[in-house]
Amino acid sequence: MATLHDIIRRIRNCQTNETGWLYIAGASVDLSLTTDAELGCPNFDEEIESAGFAEDNLRPTIDISTLTDCIEWADRLSGSNDDNAVLDIIRYYIRFDAWPETLNAPGPPPPEASIRDLDRQFADQLGPEDQSKPCRHDDCDRGTVTLSVFCRRHHFESIQNRPYPFDD
Numbered sequence: 001m002a003t004l005h006d007i008i009r010r011i012r013n014c015q016t017n018e019t020g021w022l023y024i025a026g027a028s029v030d031l032s033l034t035t036d037a038e039l040g041c042p043n044f045d046e047e048i049e050s051a052g053f054a055e056d057n058l059r060p061t062i063d064i065s066t067l068t069d070c071i072e073w074a075d076r077l078s079g080s081n082d083d084n085a086v087l088d089i090i091r092y093y094i095r096f097d098a099w100p101e102t103l104n105a106p107g108p109p110p111p112e113a114s115i116r117d118l119d120r121q122f123a124d125q126l127g128p129e130d131q132s133k134p135c136r137h138d139d140c141d142r143g144t145v146t147l148s149v150f151c152r153r154h155h156f157e158s159i160q161n162r163p164y165p166f167d168d
């Protein structure tokens with residue numbers, strides 16, 4: 001059984017002009033250079049995967065031209081032919097269907113709706129404002145939240161470094 005590293009070397013050496021797909025074993029988040037991998041052609045007309053691959057628990061991920069693009073992108077980011085960088089880009093691409101701006105990038109940011117949920121949680125856990133202790137922000141007549149010299153809005157803005165997204 002070949003490893004992902006073997007496949008990358010094969011493509012770097014142009015030892016393949018197939019139009020197939022990269023098959024890998026296991027979860028994409030665990031992908032490493034020693035992960036079992038193979039190039040193959042899924043047969044979309046039939047229920048069964050290419051002969052033998054199903055028994056080896058290999059599954060198709062990206063096609064060879066995307067794989068080649070991943071290698072080129074990784075080489076550009078690393079400024080060398082670093083196969084660990086290639087691994088990083090391939091793993092990211094398979095997981096998130098995108099090329100990261102940098103090596104070792106975390107996943108893409110959560111969608112706007114869940115950012116708003118997180119902001120709401122953050123704001124709510126600050127608790128009520130205490131009107132007997134005025135907010136220290138200029139021209140603010142609100143009270144402070146617990147453990148802060150600011151009201152909810154100004155505490156949020158001083159911590160998050162961006163405008164408070166709510167009306168309360």
Ligand SMILES: [Zn+2]
Pocket residue numbers: 135136137140141142150151152153154155
């Ligand atoms: Zn305030």
